[in-house]
Amino acid sequence: MQETLNGRGLNLVLRDHAHSQFCFNVDPEARATLYEILQPAGQVHGAVTLRHPLDSYLSLAANKWRHFEPFTLDEYCRRYDLFLDRYVGLPWIKYESFLDRPEDVLAEIAVALKLPFNAAALDAAMVMKLSGDSGRGGTKISRRPRREIPEHIQQEAEQSERFAPLCGRMGYEV
Numbered sequence: 220m221q222e223t224l225n226g227r228g229l230n231l232v233l234r235d236h237a238h239s240q241f242c243f244n245v246d247p248e249a250r251a252t253l254y255e256i257l258q259p260a261g262q263v264h265g266a267v268t269l270r271h272p273l274d275s276y277l278s279l280a281a282n283k284w285r286h287f288e289p290f291t292l293d294e295y296c297r298r299y300d301l302f303l304d305r306y307v308g309l310p311w312i313k314y315e316s317f318l319d320r321p322e323d324v325l326a327e328i329a330v331a332l333k334l335p336f337n338a339a340a341l342d343a344a345m346v347m348k349l350s351g352d353s354g355r356g357g358t359k360i361s362r363r364p365r366r367e368i369p370e371h372i373q374q375e376a377e378q379s380e381r382f383a384p385l386c387g388r389m390g391y392e393v
Contacts, residue, residue: 221261230334233257235265241302242279242295243286252305266331267306270314271391272299273376277366292372296381303388311389321360 224231235253257263276295279285287294310331317324322338329336341360368376376382376393386393 232332232334237302237305241298242284244288247298247301247305254306254309264332265306265309266312266328267303267309268312268314268317269389272296272382272385272389273368273372274365275299277368277372280369280372281366291379292375293379293381296379296385299385300381300388313390315362318360318362 221231233253237252240250240252241247254263254265272295273292276292279295280290287298310327312324312328312331321341325338325341326336328334383393
């Protein structure tokens with residue numbers, strides 16, 4: 220397939236949405252990631268997109284995506300660490316950086332994936348329905364205020380053994 224696409228000047232881009240592997244009541248280590256499955260087949264390039272763990276946890280809670288137990292920030296951070304461990308060596312791209320500098324970060328992603336960069340892709344993305352487009356609304360790429368942090372989640376963050384180390388590992392402020 221890769222040769223056929225390359226012969227036509229095309230590239231195959233797959234999005235490995237690892238949420239189902241790492242944020243469900245399954246053993247995340249029981250199966251290979253899509254990246255691990257494809258690597259033996261040839262040239263596979265990847266990048267990992269990250270978001271501040273508190274913001275992504277708040278989003279899970281707000282969307283009622285409570286698919287693992289216990290549904291706590293500490294358990295979420297444990298699973299996030301497992302996710303990061305499986306993608307060692309790939310460049311990390313922060314969601315927040317993309318919001319601040321969409322064109323620059325899209326160019327970084329293109330380099331990581333060894334794809335040609337076209338800034339017009341940002342305009343095209345605004346008119347196409349994309350998979351994984353479950354959380355954001357609107358047409359402007361920009362930061363939004365952080366969701367309100369419920370008191371019980373604030374307490375979880377303060378008491379978690381994993382939250383601060385994960386933030387440090389990812390280069391985020393607690």
